[in-house]
Amino acid sequence: MSEHHQFPPSDARAKSALVDNATYLDMYKRSIEQPDAFWDDMGRQQIDWMKPYTKVNNSTYDAASLSIKWYEDGTLNASANCLDRHLATRGDQTALIFEGDDPSVSRHISYRELHDEVCRFANVLKARG
Structure with a gap:
């Protein structure tokens, strides 16, 4: 039981x-x-x-x-809904917690940091057509 x-x-x-x-x-x-x-x-x-x-x-x-x-x-923009609209009020708060296969490898990523990374990768994709 x-x-x-x-x-x-x-x-x-x-x-x-x-x-x-x-x-x-x-x-x-x-x-x-x-x-x-x-x-x-x-x-x-x-x-x-x-x-x-x-x-x-x-x-x-x-x-x-x-x-x-x-x-x-x-039609929506997922990045705008998930990141952009939170930057002004929650930019420094944790948006994502990365934990690697080894639990000692982890990283807290803020909305602002994640937004910067997403923008960088978007530019890579744009450059590739």
């Missing part, structure tokens, strides 16, 4: 959460009961679009014609 373990967050951690449990449960309920409306709101609130989408979800789960498409007619 397996034991059930719980590891509740500290009060400080709970207070720093982006959403409290009640808000999370409300969001979860809406995501189940009104998925298209919920994900439309999330797509508009959380993502900067170069070309906004007009359809949230175009999916079929039929085994013969399985197709899952989210925001299919929209």
